Amino acid sequence: MNDQFIIEMFDSLKKRKNISKNKSYTAYLIKNPELLGKKIGEEATELIIDFIKKNNDGIIKESADLIYHLLVIWVSAGIDPKEVWEELSNRQLKSGFEEKNSRS
Numbered sequence: 001m002n003d004q005f006i007i008e009m010f011d012s013l014k015k016r017k018n019i020s021k022n023k024s025y026t027a028y029l030i031k032n033p034e035l036l037g038k039k040i041g042e043e044a045t046e047l048i049i050d051f052i053k054k055n056n057d058g059i060i061k062e063s064a065d066l067i068y069h070l071l072v073i074w075v076s077a078g079i080d081p082k083e084v085w086e087e088l089s090n091r092q093l094k095s096g097f098e099e100k101n102s103r104s
Contacts, residue, residue, distance in 0.1 A: 006071070006081055013075050029069070030076045039069045 013026050021028040029036040043066040050058030074081065094102070 003081075003085065006067075009068075010071050010074065010081050013071055017075055026072055026075070029072050033076065036069065036072060036076065040066070040073065043069055 016024045016026040017030055019027045021031045029039065043062055047059060047062035047066055050056075050062055071081075073079075074084070
């Protein structure tokens with residue numbers, strides 16, 4: 001598996017955007033941005049808890065949940081994964097502290 005999988009998953013989720021929210025959980029989330037925001041927070045919190053508990057199985061599952069919800073946010077906002085890859089690529093040439101300090 002590689003980044004192509006993320007792009008394929010993103011494209012699949014994008015197709016679900018216009019399906020009835022009664023037939024697609026992805027469409028339901030996109031049409032309920034407050035819920036989608038809460039789900040991201042929930043999944044991130046669950047991931048942190050599993051990380052602190054050193055529960056690798058939980059980390060894997062919660063990471064998958066978090067990535068799914070992140071992709072749904074990108075679909076909802078009209079952000080292509082390639083834009084995120086480009087941002088990460090730009091940051092790669094800087095140290096973490098340098099990049100963080102460059103943000104305003």
